[in-house]
Amino acid sequence: MTLQSRNLSLAYGKRVVVEGLDLDVPEGRVTAIVGPNGCGKSTALRGLARLLRPTAGQVLLDGTDIHSLPTRTVARRVGLLPQSPIVPEGITVAELVARGRHPHHGLLRQWTRDDDRIVAESLERTHTTDLAGRPVDQLSGGQRQRVWIAMALAQRTGLLLLDEPTSFLDIAHQVEVLDLVRDLSVEDGTTVVMVLHDLPLAARYADHLIAMRDGAIVAEGRPRDVVTADTVCDVFGITCRVRWEHAGDVSVIPLGRHLPTHGQESPEEPPHARVRVAGRP
Numbered sequence: 001m002t003l004q005s006r007n008l009s010l011a012y013g014k015r016v017v018v019e020g021l022d023l024d025v026p027e028g029r030v031t032a033i034v035g036p037n038g039c040g041k042s043t044a045l046r047g048l049a050r051l052l053r054p055t056a057g058q059v060l061l062d063g064t065d066i067h068s069l070p071t072r073t074v075a076r077r078v079g080l081l082p083q084s085p086i087v088p089e090g091i092t093v094a095e096l097v098a099r100g101r102h103p104h105h106g107l108l109r110q111w112t113r114d115d116d117r118i119v120a121e122s123l124e125r126t127h128t129t130d131l132a133g134r135p136v137d138q139l140s141g142g143q144r145q146r147v148w149i150a151m152a153l154a155q156r157t158g159l160l161l162l163d164e165p166t167s168f169l170d171i172a173h174q175v176e177v178l179d180l181v182r183d184l185s186v187e188d189g190t191t192v193v194m195v196l197h198d199l200p201l202a203a204r205y206a207d208h209l210i211a212m213r214d215g216a217i218v219a220e221g222r223p224r225d226v227v228t229a230d231t232v233c234d235v236f237g238i239t240c241r242v243r244w245e246h247a248g249d250v251s252v253i254p255l256g257r258h259l260p261t262h263g264q265e266s267p268e269e270p271p272h273a274r275v276r277v278a279g280r281p
Helices: 041-048 071-077 093-104 113-125 141-154 171-188 199-205 229-236
Strands: 003-012 015-025 030-034 056-061 078-081 159-163 191-195 208-213 216-221 240-244 250-254
Touching (some): 003 041, 015 041, 015 056, 030 171, 041 159, 041 191, 071 078, 071 093, 078 141, 093 113, 093 141, 113 141, 141 171, 159 171, 171 191, 171 199, 199 250, 208 229, 216 229, 229 240
Parallel strands (some): 030 191, 030 208, 159 191
Antiparallel strands (some): 003 015, 003 056, 240 250
């Protein structure tokens, strides 16, 4: 399944946010979009998902303008987790995840045991099975995020668009969700496009990285080629050190005014700043 944009421009009223975006999403791979707040990352994802009509250009799904396709057809091919989804009042976790199966139903196809199996598998893969009977509006932010991801999985699409899928999650659950994203790509062949704020995590889990600034693409390609000190400076406006490890992990170390630069010694730490381990003097 292919997803492309051609000369895509997106706006809210008269305020243009994305302009002239040309993009080819690699099939069956994980693409991460990074950049500073307000650079157009989420707006670009909304445009790719058909939630925002272009002011110019077009989005092509398998070569066809996505806005010319019926809504149900798009929903069967494209799964979406928006940044701040609205929870229907009183709905349980199992009921919300089951809504991911709705695009596959119609007058000639009703709920089946296969749907039950897919919902159960989606709950299990996101570790939310024990939450199935609970109202979604009573969950913590992290639990709720995993439930929304479960609903997107239940949709069983070949293309998944995720806007900040790790928001509200602690580091353990962030890694858990991103591991799941990799599994979907490697094991199921799912094409994933996700917006992330954490640059090292994006570089670690993505096959293809897109760095945006002011509504345009500054750099794209393999994470190792994109995450450089020069590009980070161009995109985020900060001076930093970038260190790549052999395993593919990357450290991005900002050089602020109160951090030592290369070759400088750190000032001796004050006594109150030293960490005290319980049970030790």
